[in-house]
Amino acid sequence: MLRKIFVAAVFVIGAAQPLLADNAVDPQADFKAFREYFTKRFPKVQLNDFVNGPYSMDEGLRKQWQQIEEFPPYEFAVEHGKEAFAKPFKNGKTLGDCFPNKGVGIRQNYPYFDTKSGEVITLELALNQCLEANGEKPLSYTSQDMAALTAYMAFTSRGKPFDIKIPNDPRALAAYRSGEEYFYTRRGQLNFSCASCHVQNPGGHIRTEVLAPALGILNAMPIYRSAWENMGTITRRFQTCNSQVRGVPLPGQDVLYRNVEYYLSYMGNGLPISGPGARP
Amino acid sequence: MELRQSHLVLAAVASGLIGAAVLGWSAASAAPADGQKLAFDRGKGNCLTCHEIKDGPAPGNLGPALNDMKARFPDRKELIAIISDETKRNALTVMPPFKRNLILNDKEIEEIVDFLYTL
Numbered sequence: 001m002l003r004k005i006f007v008a009a010v011f012v013i014g015a016a017q018p019l020l021a022d023n024a025v026d027p028q029a030d031f032k033a034f035r036e037y038f039t040k041r042f043p044k045v046q047l048n049d050f051v052n053g054p055y056s057m058d059e060g061l062r063k064q065w066q067q068i069e070e071f072p073p074y075e076f077a078v079e080h081g082k083e084a085f086a087k088p089f090k091n092g093k094t095l096g097d098c099f100p101n102k103g104v105g106i107r108q109n110y111p112y113f114d115t116k117s118g119e120v121i122t123l124e125l126a127l128n129q130c131l132e133a134n135g136e137k138p139l140s141y142t143s144q145d146m147a148a149l150t151a152y153m154a155f156t157s158r159g160k161p162f163d164i165k166i167p168n169d170p171r172a173l174a175a176y177r178s179g180e181e182y183f184y185t186r187r188g189q190l191n192f193s194c195a196s197c198h199v200q201n202p203g204g205h206i207r208t209e210v211l212a213p214a215l216g217i218l219n220a221m222p223i224y225r226s227a228w229e230n231m232g233t234i235t236r237r238f239q240t241c242n243s244q245v246r247g248v249p250l251p252g253q254d255v256l257y258r259n260v261e262y263y264l265s266y267m268g269n270g271l272p273i274s275g276p277g278a279r280p
Numbered sequence: 281m282e283l284r285q286s287h288l289v290l291a292a293v294a295s296g297l298i299g300a301a302v303l304g305w306s307a308a309s310a311a312p313a314d315g316q317k318l319a320f321d322r323g324k325g326n327c328l329t330c331h332e333i334k335d336g337p338a339p340g341n342l343g344p345a346l347n348d349m350k351a352r353f354p355d356r357k358e359l360i361a362i363i364s365d366e367t368k369r370n371a372l373t374v375m376p377p378f379k380r381n382l383i384l385n386d387k388e389i390e391e392i393v394d395f396l397y398t399l
Contacts, residue, residue, distance in 0.1 A: 189376070189381045201342050205340040207339070
């Protein structure tokens with residue numbers, strides 16, 4: 001127990017301190033420390049298995065998962081997303097027209113930093129921007145329709161390693177830093193940071209839920225959760241985690257959520273996309 | 281403790297319910313069952329999220345099992361301090377600061393400690 005807390009302390013403080021000490025943002029150094037922390041703490045977990053979230057931490061859960069995957073509960077979402085991608089807008093264009101390679105096999109490149117707007121563009125945001133640019137109604141970021149689109153895009157990108165780039169642009173580095181800070185800052189009446197659960201306590205049980213490690217935590221998104229009986233987008237998951245600690249969730253695709261996604265996805269670089277996922 | 285009691289009495293006087301309030305208070309402090317309720321209630325202590333506790337369903341394990349409390353924590357003040365704000369002892373703990381963040385008041389914390397001493 002003590003050792004566990006100590007190791008977490010070294011990592012969390014180690015990661016946060018340089019930020020305060022000087023202003024240099026060094027994503028590469030963060031990336032190395034982050035990966036080392038998880039691989040040292042869980043030497044038996046294969047690197048590519050971290051993307052399987054709670055299953056990488058718990059043998060019993062893994063067995064259940066193998067059964068779930070015999071009839072993947074997210075299959076309908078992938079199908080629905082595929083159809084939605086092909087269906088013409090009123091103007092005759094399609095969602096595929098907004099994306100490189102018609103949106104197939106590109107999920108690993110999101111989020112990216114858009115040097116024109118100076119902001120992080122996530123997949124969920126890009127999908128709504130596409131709809132709006134074509135005179136269509138944007139989707140709720142927590143809707144089943146949105147989850148279907150990202151499920152389809154993830155499915156066609158399975159096995160491709162996350163390839164998130166941080167251009168040498170002070171605005172991109174600032175977005176990354178802001179996401180990192182959000183991730184390690186405690187909030188809510190229960191006083192948790194994202195890292196309290198997903199860095200300090202991966203594999204730990206909160207009631208009966210097994211906490212996923214922060215390494216590769218976005219690779220499986222979106223997820224079908226049996227507890228929800230439907231799909232959850234990244235937005236929905238972030239908002240749920242905020243609510244669980246009696247914090248105030250941010251609006252969907254708030255710039256801070258996009259920055260957190262940027263930070264976490266960059267930390268997942270090199271690990272394969274495994275979405276859509278199925279969770280208990 | 282005394283402050284707490286006189287607060288209650290004041291409140292009771294204000295609402296004209298002296299007898300009921302005082303009785304209510306003394307009954308509560310004598311009944312660890314209320315402490316158990318507070319400890320298990322998801323909207324209150326929700327201690328089971330992280331601690332195994334006798335008779336508690338579906339406990340988590342981020343913290344140690346809560347047992348043998350009298351032997352391990354003979355000083356009541358220590359337990360009160362841990363529940364009130366464990367970050368004072370351990371800045372990195374994930375245990376919520378129940379008093380500082382107004383999740384539990386002094387009376388509720390006392391009741392939970394009464395319950396812990398039955399474990």
